[in-house]
Amino acid sequence: MKKTIYLDHAATSPIHPDASQVMLDVMTSEYGNPSSIHAAGRSARKKLDEARQFFAEEIGAQEREIVFTSGGTESDNTAVIGAALANAANGRHIITTSIEHHAVLHAMEYLEKKGFQVTYLPVNSEGQIELRDFEEALTDETILVSVMYGNNEVGALQPIAEIGQLLKSHQALFHTDAVQAFGLIPLDVRELGVDLLSVSAHKINGPRGVGFLYVKEGTKLEFPFHGGEQERKRRAGTENLAGIAGFKEALAIMRAERIDKAKLYRDFKETMAAIFQKNGLTFEINGSADQTLPHVFSVRFFGVQIEQLLMNLDMEGIAVSSGSACTAGSVAPSHVLVAMFGEDHPGITETLRISFGLGNNQAEITQAAETISQVVLRLAKRKEERV
Template sequence: MKRIYFDHSATTPVHPEVAAVLVNYMTDLFGNPSSVHSFGREARKAMDQARRQVAALIGAESEEIFFTSGGTEADNLAIKGVALANKKKGNHIITTLIEHHAILHTCEYLEKNGFQVTYLPVDEYGMISLEALERSITDQTILISIMYANNEVGTVQPIAEIGRLARQRNIYFHTDAVQAASNLPIDVKKDGIDLLTLSGHKFNAPKGIGALYVRRGVRIEAVQHGGGHERNLRAGTENVPAIVGLGKAAEIAAQNLTDKIVTLTTLRNTLIEGVMAEIPHVKLNGHPTQRIPGNANFSFLSLEGESLLLNLDLKGIAASSGSACSAGSLDPSHVLLAMGLSHEAAHGSLRISLGWGNTMEDVQYFLNVIPEIVERLRAISPLHAERIELSAQSPCQECQLH
């Protein structure tokens, strides 16, 4: 049976060139970078190179890159670290309702410890209002944290405009760019970004490695204590193989970014157009144009996303219904609810996320199998039967269900 991986927003396969350097630094070049002997110096040199490679991907300086265990730790370090270091200046943080839980739960923790948080709403496309953001700023605001691109619906926020506003008001701006890094061109200097989170396993590096960009001069405190690693900001012996792998993946991503954007945008648009043309009662979630290249998120009305996933898996297709980090939850997506979708539409969501290795043949195979799956599931769905009955009675009632 043909097997197709359409879940790159959840995680990605490790690139063969990345895997090769991983093995090399786990077996032959295994030194501790804090050691002064030749083994340690080799590891330190490799880590410094990785820092330069990651910095080049986002337009930063190498000394502004701090390695972490992944996106969640980097988000925690950014928000808690800035909050603790600047609490004498103010106690107000601004974020959005559609952030990753690494942001939302960290902000909830800070609320329990004397900080105030404003959660900005979004429109039907998952986009914030710059006017609402500006109105939310107070003389106590010390940090704005708004994700670059949403992990579920792919909507890309107006990052440069947010950065400009934050800079004008002398407020730090952090963005979770876990989904954007390697999918969009990023320039932290040009866009006024003070802190940026990225995670290796989202762009063909291993799991368990990420990085936080911290602009030189930003006031931030460590939240994990121990030795003086990562220039006293993140204690713990560095994971050299994963760091070197992250650097290699960043180098490959930078080299192939333009081609990747063109290829994935073409595949995504073909997939979206095919689904919308062939299947009735489907809604495309997220912004129609301002979205990351490989993301397509649909709501199939009258269906459960989990049923779609299971049936697609039987056809060899791996996809997602919402974010991977909450896959065990029966609650509808907080992102889709914040965008105004009903519980029914949110429960019927399907996320297709394309990436390295996907082809037009994969897309065509998906478009060949999805109509039959949807038709068969709707035939046994009590929700769909109710929809048809209401539609026959009154077209207006049918419209209300959309």
């Protein structure tokens, strides 16, 4: 059986062995409930507090501004729906982009059914919004702005700090989905000017089912869970201590390596592009080279249908995707690519997402690029023969 070369880290990343070991240690030794006052509970609470402080320091926040969640979707939903419902008395207008993750877009659709008006900003061919469009959309009734930091399908980075500056004296709360950027790109919530920021562990070699939401102190937010008084009465339910501890370890490793990792992933992109060119492929890289996430590589192969390409690559042991993992089972075209190219553009059905992470090396990348080249050329030849 062929060894799979895993190049779908933007969907989920393998857990780092050190993170899984920390989780095992916590699960077997820290059996107390962090809310209990006895010794076992206090020991668990200490672990929880240390993790919360660590995450707060990573993004330039205060410890009490970190709310642990089950991951990116919960964090996004809590931020978007919670901010809208809590601030509806000040207006019912929201601004977002047309390329957000479905955790945000579907939350927006829910709010529209509740009577909120949502403006979906368009993006250019590189997947970025224009600030002038944002300024034109902003009104006195706007209560929330939600713009993702880096796109999960094409990697496009948005002007978050610039938006933060524009909102400095405005009533609107500012949320960013930083799930793909967190860990690999240094983030400072004060410099960015955001009130809410979503993060997930499994994108940075941590466990699935854990994340956090940064909530700037004083931010008016309605939280969805009701029960115990965990997370300062903001997120009821006993905290996932083992998951949080594994998340902390994964971030510590990522933080120590991120400069080297970012450079390595950019080198991977250059290696692949050079091999595609050498092999005579007709291709185009989506997004601006210096304005995309380091680990996300979106490539259009002209004339090759993505479904066929994915199936053939899977048989060759190459794990890649056509876009967001959350829509992988859908036949609908990528909303991100539609926003970038238009509904009838052939690039929508010819784009491959390659994403790098733990375990990838130059030898693998070279092998993968050669295999992708062979498959693309084979499929292109079959198409010509049919014509």
